[in-house]
Structure formats: structure tokens, C-alpha cells
Amino acid sequence: MSGGYQGKLAFIDLSRDKCRIENLNERDAKRFIGGKGLGLKILWDQTPAHLDPFDPTNPLIFVTGPLTGTLCPTSGRFAVCTKSPQTGIGLDSQVGGYFGPEIKKAGFDVIIIQGKSENPVYLFIDEGQTEIKDGMWLWGKSTSKTVKALREKHSDQKLRVASIGIAGENLVKYACINVDSHEQKQRGGQAGRGGAGAVMGSKNLKAVAVRGSKRVTYADERRFKDAVKVANKKISTDSFIPKRRNIGTPIWINPMSELGILPTKNFQHATFPLAEQISGERMKETIVRSNKSCFNCPIQCGKQSEVNYKGERIELEGPEYELLALMGSNCGIGSLAAVSKGALMVDELGLDGISSGNVIGFAMEAAEKGLISKAESKDLRFGNEDAFLKMIEKIAKREGIGDLLAEGVKKAAKTLGGGSERFAMEVKGMEMPGYEPRGSWGMALAYATSDRGACHQRVWTVRAETEGKLGDRFSTLGRARFVKEGQDERSAAYSLVVCDFAPLGVNDFVGMLNSATGFDLEEGEYLLAGERIWNLARMYAVREGISRKDDYMPKRLEEPLPDGPTKGKRISKVAFDSMLDEYYELRGWSREGIPTSSKLRELDLGRVL
Ligand code: SF4
Incomplete structure (x- = not known):
């Protein structure tokens, strides 16, 4: 090489x-x-x-x-x-x-x-x-x-x-x-x-x-450095970067609540009355001590925070938007100190914070509906900080009901029964992250078709939908194409590997890739590589038995939201299916969601089979 x-x-x-x-x-x-x-x-x-x-x-x-x-x-x-x-x-x-x-x-x-x-x-x-x-x-x-x-x-x-x-x-x-x-x-x-x-x-x-100490070499160092210079200039002049640096990912808490997109009490609502208290702005005023950054990143979106939780001084990284949403509003918790304590616990115990918050929100609803006894749940209720923090530990240690919750929301709902499958917010067994699709319809398709289960990082439609770039945000129009193209582009970027938050385009990435490696990829070939990777992931899933039946949206999304700016909004099965049909067609997959052999040949994946 x-x-x-x-x-x-x-x-x-x-x-x-x-x-x-x-x-x-x-x-x-x-x-x-x-x-x-x-x-x-x-x-x-x-x-x-x-x-x-x-x-x-x-x-x-x-x-x-x-x-x-x-x-x-x-x-x-x-x-x-x-x-x-x-x-x-x-x-x-x-x-x-x-x-x-x-x-x-x-x-x-x-x-x-x-x-x-x-x-x-x-x-x-x-x-x-x-x-x-x-x-x-x-x-x-x-x-x-x-x-x-x-x-x-x-x-x-x-x-x-x-x-x-x-x-x-x-x-x-x-x-x-x-x-x-x-x-x-x-x-x-x-x-x-x-x-x-x-x-x-x-x-x-x-x-x-x-x-180690071995440096990375470049096929054409001068051309690579020129491409890097252009990329750095774009980052330094992008109008959103100062906000990202100043507040970090929690900048989205207030707007998501105001738009009716913030998961609240296990996705029963989409606006959280206490959002301001767990917002990025509140974090900045009260707990953030300094910015942090990954290797060679001028954006510096990370935050080092210091919190006093019930007399205990806590230092932690974050919390990030996803943890504030899933462990805060989704669990009905409006205390920045309690969410910070929870965020530190999941880091130290080695738990995914998104899934943890989603699972505990589910368990809170199940407990309130009497599907988990008071004794088992240790008084787990929306907003009960002590029970919330205890449950994090019980999951990590697989103690009591924590043993079942450690299996994830899909299995927990199957075991508990009593209609709880209707409010298990997952796709393919992975718990949904911090964006309510009834306020941003493209996210229903993004979660359903994500190659690793419900995930916002394969494509994020929220910004385009709420800024009106896709027309009405409560619509299926144009979502299939946006989702498909976004997934392919991110697949290539996640292979380079670069961060979601870099405001750079395909031309920037291809310029740096070619000059670093000596490849001579056109932009179209680079995006085709992204599509190839997406289809490889799909073929892996198909080999495991995945098909259309697994590309679903949680049942709760068919119910109207009860209040807030997205009051009355629901996504019907018919509307969802129409997006999915169009998505499969654009992908060159069958109506059952299986890549056709001609599509695999086109992507030079024939030999994978
Ligand atoms: S690489 Fe991404 S996550 Fe890391 S500091 Fe930079 S912008 Fe933030």
C-alpha cells in the first residue's frame, strides 16, 4: 500500500x-x-x-x-x-x-x-x-x-x-x-x-x-496537506461549528422539546416540561468546566463537567444529548445532577447509555402499569431518581429484575407480556435513540432500515425535516431517497473513518482518501463503495433470516401523541409501508427487502454469495 x-x-x-x-x-x-x-x-x-x-x-x-x-x-x-x-x-x-x-x-x-x-x-x-x-x-x-x-x-x-x-x-x-x-x-x-x-x-x-510510534505516510503528501487545508477552512468558517463547540451535542435538547421530538416518559410524550433544566445551555451555565476533543479535531464538541450530586462531587465527560434525552426526559428525570450521575455510572459499569435509558424508561412504564411489582422494581417510577440510579447498577450486575432488563427491551417485553410489546421502543432488538419519529417522519424509516437496529447514526433526517428542506416534516415524500442516499454516504464516511460532525462533503473526503492512499476514485465510485458496504451489511442480516418483517416501526408510533406541538401526530402503517416500498425499490431490493442478484452484481458483490 x-x-x-x-x-x-x-x-x-x-x-x-x-x-x-x-x-x-x-x-x-x-x-x-x-x-x-x-x-x-x-x-x-x-x-x-x-x-x-x-x-x-x-x-x-x-x-x-x-x-x-x-x-x-x-x-x-x-x-x-x-x-x-x-x-x-x-x-x-x-x-x-x-x-x-x-x-x-x-x-x-x-x-x-x-x-x-x-x-x-x-x-x-x-x-x-x-x-x-x-x-x-x-x-x-x-x-x-x-x-x-x-x-x-x-x-x-x-x-x-x-x-x-x-x-x-x-x-x-x-x-x-x-x-x-x-x-x-x-x-x-x-x-x-x-x-x-x-x-x-x-x-x-x-x-x-x-x-506505538509509527507514523502514517501519504501517497502524495503535498496534495493531501492541500486537501486538509481546504477541509480545515470549511470547518473554521461553518456557521454551526461555534455552537457545537460552545454547547456540544446537548444543544439539541431545547429545540427537540420545542418541536415535539424529544422522547419523554418512554416515548409517551415528545415534549418535556423540564427540558430547560437538562438543556445544553443549562449545562454550560452550571456544570461544564472545559472543552474536550478527540485526536486532531478542531471542533472540540466534548465537555468536561463537574457536578454535585447529593453532596458527592462528580467529574465526568458529558453528558451528551443522547444520555440527556434517554436517561433524562425519557425517564421523566429533570435533574442535571441525577442524569450526570447516571451518565457516569453507565460509563464506569460499561453500559450503552442509549439502551440503558430506553430500557429503564420501558421498565418505569411497565411498573406503573403493574407489569413489574413494586418489590421487584424497587419503586421504579418516572422521575424517581434513586430508583433509576439503582436500576442501572442492577442491570450491570444482573440482579433481580435487572437480569431480565439486561437482555434488552425486546426480550423484556416478550417475557413480561401484558401488552408491553406495544411500548417496547426498539427495532431488531436495538433500543431507539433520542428522536421521536412522529415529529420527524423520516426517522421511522431511518430506524426501521438501519443496518444495526434502531439507530440515528446511519442517517439523521431530523435537521432536514425540521428546517423544511424536505417539505412538510409530517410527510413521507422524498424520505426514501434521502434515507437511502444518506445511509450510503455515511457508510463510506464510517469506513474512512471520520466523524459525523465534520461539515465536509464527498469531494473533501475523496480528495483526502485519494491523496493519502494513491487511489484514484471518482466521487461516484466512492459513493458506490458506500452502497456496496450497505448491501454487504444487508446480506449478512439476510443470511441470519432478516427480511421485510424485521424492518418495522414500534407499534406506539401508530398512536397519536397526546400533547405538545406534535399533538395528534401518528404514523399509519399504510404511510410507513409506502416509504418502505419506495426505499426497497430505490435500493434495487425485492418487495421482501432482499437485494436482488443483479443489484449485487452491479455492486461487485456477486462473489459474496
Ligand atoms: S471528532 Fe467528532 S466527537 Fe470527537 S471532538 Fe471532534 S466533533 Fe466531537
Whole structure:
């Protein structure tokens, strides 16, 4: 490879305590780029159909892209890919911070971890050398204590660490992998969604620690630096960036509530009367101490905060919009201090905050409807901060009702019955994030067709819909095309890997990709790669039995919202089906949602089958 990539993959076998190094396949790199695309291709190659996600052979793949660790702004990112224990299909989880660039500095593009160790271990990667080391002494530690302990052991405060918490050890289906954390200036990150932390726990792998000093080279350094200059100029002159830097993602809390899009009390409402108290502006005034940023990011959207919760002084990163929405309004909690305490707990225990807030909101409604007894729920009710915080811990430890909730909202609803499936807010077993589709109809299609279950990061229609760029926001018109094109474009960007928040266009990304790697992709070819990656993810899901029946919206969305600016709004099954039909047609899939063989040939995926 002439630049961008390091050209090496490390295969770690925990069962046999062995490592082998392979060269990166150049054809795969060209067709699937890196990150999400390359990770899903490796996953496809390494897993037979219907493999139990906790089978030792399920690979846990840490995969960078050709722009990871380069001068490209927001290039501190990498992807974690595996078969998800939460959804049973392929998963890619995008992670920020500084860990991804360190994988490249250590001389690798990809780390593929298979097998299962007999006892807890951690993987130490040091300048291209890999070693599996005893991790018994780390087992049971929180994620930040694990980072601290490994840095002390290796006498290196800059050691980069990805670790699981107690939730991952206990195989909670939405356990995350935490990357570094709680540093004053530098952002950490999470492979949050889909339960990659549980896969890591199933392998008895507590942490991966990495360091290196190898630099990334460029095929055409001068042209790459020119493209970077243009990208940085765009970022510095974008009118939204100062707001993103000043307030961060919580900037959306107030507008989402005012527009009737903020999930409230398990999506029973879409406007939260206490929104102002958990808003980004309130955070800025009261708890934010400094900005934080991922590797090489001029945007600096992260926030380091300090909170007093019932006399306890807490320092934490965030909380981000999604946690304020799911653990705040969705649980009826209007206290910034309580949400911050919850956000810190999910980080330390290693839980996905979106799923945790969604599941607890569901349990609060189930308890209020008498489907969970008072004794079991420990008085779990909307707005009860103490019960909310206790439940986070019970889920991570799988104690009492927490054991069922640790399985996710879909399984919990199936077990509890009593009509609770109607208010289980999930798609394909993944809990819905912080945007109510009845206030932004495209999100119903975005969640239903997302390749990893209900997720806003595959395409986000909210801004275009609320700013009127797609006409009336309560309409199906044009949504299918917007969703399809957005998913393809993001698939390519998540393969580079770059951040969602960079206000850059396809031309910027292609310019940096080509000059870094020596590729000569046209913009159309780059987007086609994105479409190829999306279809590969779909074929993985189809192989697991996924079809139209799984591309649904939660039943609650058919009911009218009771109040607020979106009062009376609902999405009928007919309206939803019309979007889905149009989406399948645009994708070249059958009416059952299966990619046709001609579409696969067009995408050079024929050989995948
Ligand atoms: S915009 Fe925020 S999340 Fe994205 S790379 Fe920069 S600091 Fe990280």
C-alpha cells in the first residue's frame, strides 16, 4: 500500500495464546475502504450463518480506516465490528478519542480477536508486538480504574486502553467498550451500541492496551496537506461549528422539546416540561468546566463537567444529548445532577447509555402499569431518581429484575407480556435513540432500515425535516431517497473513518482518501463503495433470516401523541409501508427487502454469495 494504511492485520487467538500477522488485502481495501466496510467484510468471511455471538469464534474486530490517525480533521476514529448479541446481525460501532490512531501507530490497520481465554486476560500491543497477559487482577474493576491500573503497570500515562466494565463481564446484551476516559482535555469514546462489550466479556478479555510510534505516510503528501487545508477552512468558517463547540451535542435538547421530538416518559410524550433544566445551555451555565476533543479535531464538541450530586462531587465527560434525552426526559428525570450521575455510572459499569435509558424508561412504564411489582422494581417510577440510579447498577450486575432488563427491551417485553410489546421502543432488538419519529417522519424509516437496529447514526433526517428542506416534516415524500442516499454516504464516511460532525462533503473526503492512499476514485465510485458496504451489511442480516418483517416501526408510533406541538401526530402503517416500498425499490431490493442478484452484481458483490 502506498499510503494511508499500515498494511497489516493482527489475528489474535485467545484460546491458543497465539498471534499471526497478515498483509492487508489491497482489493478488499479498495472495495471496502476500511473501518465499517472492511470490518464487515472480515466479519462476513470469518463467521458462518447462525453463529452464536458468544461463540469463541465470533471475531471482535478493531478496525481503523485509511484516514484514521492522519492530519484529516476528526480522524481520531475507528470501528468495532462483531456479530451483535443484541440483534444477532452484524454490528459496527464507531468510536472517537485517541485509541484508533494508536492502533495505526502500533503498525496495524486491524486487530482481529478470536477465541476465548480460560481466565481473564488483557491484550498488550506495543510497537507491533502483541502479548496476552494475565487480567485476573483487573476483573471487576470499573472502566476508569482499569485504564488507571494499566497505565500504572506499564508506567505510561499515554497508554491507550479499551476496556469493559462489570456489564461486559456479566454479558449484558448492550454492554459497551469504553476507550480511555475522564481525562481533562482529551475525549474518550465508546463502542456503545449493540453489545460489543458483551462479546469482549464472553472472551474473558478485560482490556486492550496499545501504544506505538509509527507514523502514517501519504501517497502524495503535498496534495493531501492541500486537501486538509481546504477541509480545515470549511470547518473554521461553518456557521454551526461555534455552537457545537460552545454547547456540544446537548444543544439539541431545547429545540427537540420545542418541536415535539424529544422522547419523554418512554416515548409517551415528545415534549418535556423540564427540558430547560437538562438543556445544553443549562449545562454550560452550571456544570461544564472545559472543552474536550478527540485526536486532531478542531471542533472540540466534548465537555468536561463537574457536578454535585447529593453532596458527592462528580467529574465526568458529558453528558451528551443522547444520555440527556434517554436517561433524562425519557425517564421523566429533570435533574442535571441525577442524569450526570447516571451518565457516569453507565460509563464506569460499561453500559450503552442509549439502551440503558430506553430500557429503564420501558421498565418505569411497565411498573406503573403493574407489569413489574413494586418489590421487584424497587419503586421504579418516572422521575424517581434513586430508583433509576439503582436500576442501572442492577442491570450491570444482573440482579433481580435487572437480569431480565439486561437482555434488552425486546426480550423484556416478550417475557413480561401484558401488552408491553406495544411500548417496547426498539427495532431488531436495538433500543431507539433520542428522536421521536412522529415529529420527524423520516426517522421511522431511518430506524426501521438501519443496518444495526434502531439507530440515528446511519442517517439523521431530523435537521432536514425540521428546517423544511424536505417539505412538510409530517410527510413521507422524498424520505426514501434521502434515507437511502444518506445511509450510503455515511457508510463510506464510517469506513474512512471520520466523524459525523465534520461539515465536509464527498469531494473533501475523496480528495483526502485519494491523496493519502494513491487511489484514484471518482466521487461516484466512492459513493458506490458506500452502497456496496450497505448491501454487504444487508446480506449478512439476510443470511441470519432478516427480511421485510424485521424492518418495522414500534407499534406506539401508530398512536397519536397526546400533547405538545406534535399533538395528534401518528404514523399509519399504510404511510410507513409506502416509504418502505419506495426505499426497497430505490435500493434495487425485492418487495421482501432482499437485494436482488443483479443489484449485487452491479455492486461487485456477486462473489459474496
Ligand atoms: S466533533 Fe466531537 S466527537 Fe467528532 S471528532 Fe471532534 S471532538 Fe470527537
